[in-house]
Amino acid sequence: MVTASTPSLNAARPPAGIRIVGVAKDFGGDAALRGVDLDIAPGELVALLGPSGSGKTTLLRIIAGLEDASAGQVFFGADDATRLSVQERRVGFVFQHYALFRHMSVFDNVAYGLKVRPRAQRPSKAEIRERVLSLIDLVQLGGLERRYPSQLSGGQRQRVALARALAVEPRVLLLDEPFGALDAKVRKDLRRWLREIHDRTGHTTVFVTHDQDEAMELADRVAILNKGRLEQVGTADEVYEAPASAFVMSFVGDTVNLPVVVRGGRIFFGDAPLEADVADAPDGPAALYLRPSNLALTRCDEGGALGGTVVAVRRTANGRRAEVLTDVGAATVEVELPSGKTLAAGERVGLHILKARLFPTG
Amino acid sequence: MASVSLNTGRLAGPRAVSRRATTEALLARWLLIAITLCFLALFLLLPLLAVFSQAFAAGLETYWAALREPDALAAVRLTLLVAAIAVPLNLVFGIAASWAITKFEFRGKSFLITLIDLPFSVSPVVAGLIYVLLFGAQGYIGPFLKSQGLQIVFALPGIVLATVFVTFPFVARELIPLMQQQGTSDEEAALTLGASGFTAFRTVTLPNIRWALLYGVLLCNARAMGEFGAVSVVSGRIRGMTNTMPLQVEILYNEYNIVAAFAVASLLALLALLTLAGKSILEWRYGDSLDA
Incomplete structure (x- = not known):
């Protein structure tokens, strides 16, 4: 059903960027956000990633105006959105559990x-119909427009929720855990599909997720x-390859974490x-x-290698991993096994560190 | 909007046929059913039948005569009038209270919930006395209101006040659990789509709670028409003026006018049965949406 892009589905004017300046939020003494600055370019697709309680949903709701910031400002393009309802x-x-109106058809x-707009700005019935049907086609639900949410x-x-959000020609598109309630297979499909929709409609989009x-x-x-603090902003490669903090890393x-001391x-x-x-x-x-992939297995007696004993070998979605207990320090370290390599519990191995990052503690 | 709502009911599909996984002993099942039926027959059905048989004991002529009596007619009118005022008031109060409790966070919320339950726990007679104490001739604000030409106690306003007090929890109690479960994201969605607060309430909240609301209103109405204790204290029982149907029944009965007493009682019972039937029809027709 993916057809050539329809002009009416694109953002009404060139998309606006979002600028977040010093936004903080207090919930009765508990700081949910502690001064967040973030620039989002027009048409960009940005993920707010963090564990639960990190303040990512609060930030999204502040951008939307569903929550008031205790301090700071939000700009859409040049407009100060903080002053707008x-x-x-x-x-x-798009809400986490879709928040579809259960008593209304798709x-x-x-x-x-479109229907709740003041009479002067409301499109005609025929225009509304045409626009809604083309949106329903865009989200590949053509033919289901008379169904009710409980029948989907x-x-x-999720796709109805997206079509509903796009119908008002939004200046920015905000999604709260858009795939949180879906099973793994559907998540992957919808992910790719959302990227396609974004590329076609060109909205500045922010979505919240806890899934890296x-x-x-x-x-x-x-x-x-x-x-409540922004640890790092960057492309996927940047945050993966050059994490700014131990938390980001x-x-x-997956990481292996060894307590070390630096001397000279x-x-x-x-x-x-x-x-x-x-x-240095x-x-x-x-x-x-x-990372587990930054360790190489060698013989246990090789110079400079970290000696240890295999505790267990596990199968993961991406390959096989061995858990190794180091001789010194008694730390448990996960190592990725090259395909074809087998190890048994109790075997002695040496580990070579290929690449690592050092974060000072204390 | 109406046609849409009918569709939801129909499209919800046939009820799931329950097939018992557990098989209790047949005897135990029948025994329990039999006990329940006997109990219901003895304590509910039999008295109801007695009311109607007593009402018609002296023949249809006497029955009609008893109902056409001016005092009886006045009592029916007053009861319907009080219900017609009290129920809409509690409809508005109930929605406002449930809205405040479920959609906002504020200090003293649990106290407010307790307060809503107060009429259920306080004896209706006490409720009536409170109003006499406040608005009576020797009460706190009664004399002032009287000097303004306002009679509260022993008049319609007092009866309405007492009825509103006693029936307040019905609508709110029905709505609060449902609205708590539904949360606020539907309304927030409506707001982000450009709807004003009132439009969101009218087009999203109200349809979401309509069945629970109707259910609460029916219960509220049944109680409003049948209330005896609180109303009896504030009404003053002036025949043909401040007697509601339950009060009229009692007065007639105390005067050994058994047939007339049961005639009015049968009318009251009929109103209750109609309410019950309305509720059952709603449950049967829209059971799925009521659960939602």
Whole structure:
């Protein structure tokens, strides 16, 4: 059903960027956001990524005007949106559980935003009909416009919610955990499909997620929030390859974390010096973070390698991993196994650190 | 809007046929059903039949005569009038209270919920006395109102006040759990789509709660027409003026006018049965949406 882009479905004018300046939010003494600055370019697709309680949904609701910021401002293009009511902001908001109007058909749900407009701005009945039907086609639900939300699957409801949000020609599109309530297969399909819709309609889009795969696969840039602070903003490659903090490093992928001490430009794990390729670091305690794929298996007696004993071997979605208990420091380390390589519990191995990042602690 | 709502009911599909996974002993099942039926027959059905048989004991002529009696007619009129005022008031209060409790966070919310339940826990007689104390001739504000030409106690306003007090919880109690479960995101969605607060209420909230609301109103109405205790204290029982149907029944009965008492009682019972039938029809017709 994907046809050539219809002009009326695109953002009415060139899309507006979003500028967030020093936004903070207090919930009766608990700070949900502590001064967030974020620039989102017109037409960009940005993911707000963070664990639950990081403030990502609060930030999205502040952008929408569903929540008031305790401090700071939100700009849509050059307009100060902080002064505008929810209705005046013209955002398209997709709720986590869709919030479809259960007593209205798919058609009436999508048409709602057009029908509630003041008479002077309301399109004619025929225009509304044409617009709603083309949106229903856009979200690939053609023929289902007379169904009720209770008769649709989760993925279909999600698409109705998106069509409803797009119907008002929003200046920005905001999605709260858009795929949170769907099963893994549907999530993947919808993810790709949402990217397509975004590329065709060109809306500035912000979506909230706690799923790092989703954020990195779908978004142009990922903004990572932790405890109400913005930890890092960057492309998927940037946050994965050059994480700005230990939190980002451990949040965007699997990590192995070793407590080490830096002395005179060398890294010591327990008493053993490690041959790790890290930038020059200040003396003192630090945490060495590395990905399971940054470790190479060698023989246990090889010089400079970290000796250990295999505790268990597990199968994951992407391959096989061994859990190794290190001789020094007794840390449990996960190592990715090359295909064809087999290891048994109790076997002695050596580990080579190919690449790691050092974050000072204390 | 009406046609849409009918569709929801129809499209909700046939009720799931329940097939018992557990098989209790047949005897236990029949025994329980039999006990329940006997109990209902003895304590509910039999008295109801007695009311009607007593009402018609002296023949249809006497029955009609008893109902056409001016005092009886006045009592019917007053009861309907009081219900017609009290029920819409509680409809508005109930929606406002449920809205405040479920859509906003504020201090003293649990206290407000307790307060809504107060009429259920306070004896109706006490409720009536409160109004006499406030608005009576020796009450706190009664004399002032009287000097303004306003008679509250022993008049229609007092009866309405007492009825409103006693029937307040019905609508709110029906709505609060439903609205709590539905949350606020439907309304928020409507707001982001450009609807004003009132439009959101009219087009989203009201349809979402309509069946629970109707259900609450029916219960409220049944109680408003049948209330005895609180109304009896504030009405003063002036025949043909401040006697509602339940009060009229009692007075007639105390005067050993058994047939007339049961004739009015049968009318009251009929109103209750009609309410019950309305409720059952709604449940049967829109059971799925009521659950929603």
